[in-house]
Amino acid sequence: DAGVTQSPTHLIKTRGQHVTLRCSPISGHKSVSWYQQVLGQGPQFIFQYYEKEERGRGNFPDRFSARQFPNYSSELNVNALLLGDSALYLCASSLVWQGAYEQYFGPGTRLTVT
């Protein structure tokens, strides 16, 4: 079975632009979470979705938004990009969103803002 997939792998954008990152969860998983990881730091939680509903939101500005589609894939959108948005964006999927569940991470999208 395929693991979590993310696209694109790498992306270079300029300040002020908009970006859309995509994630496909493991087959059968209904929950997707998004994280931002800056070099040398742990991942920071952005959003969690389950069954197309937002189930968690981290402390990120409104420039960050996400959605989950009927097939459980998800998009993360970032508007008005800043240099500080340069990071590895990780998507993780899980069967459920509460209790003792494992999250499986995708390879990430490396975003560079210039």
Next chain:
Amino acid sequence: GQNIDQPTEMTATEGAIVQINCTYQTSGFNGLFWYQQHAGEAPTFLSYNVLDGLEEKGRFSSFLSRSKGYSYLLLKELQMKDSASYLCAVRAPSYSGAGSYQLTFGKGTKLSVIP
């Protein structure tokens, strides 16, 4: 708010045992996770604790004390491939209200295993 502390770096010898500590202060608690992350790769799940005590999984064990806000990851019979960053993460209620949770990660402990 959430605050998670773990040592920045550790070095241990192949075949030895190493303990990586994690202390946390969170508003609410719904479980603690340990992840392994090799350089340039995504994190992989190692363990989950929600009740006090020790969880053992092969060469890896994780301990939790909720009253002390403390956890450790124990790695036995260290192998060179265990050189990686180890991330402690706590799940707690998120900003967005009832029924929602977020996973807060520490900055990670970079473990170097030497021959």
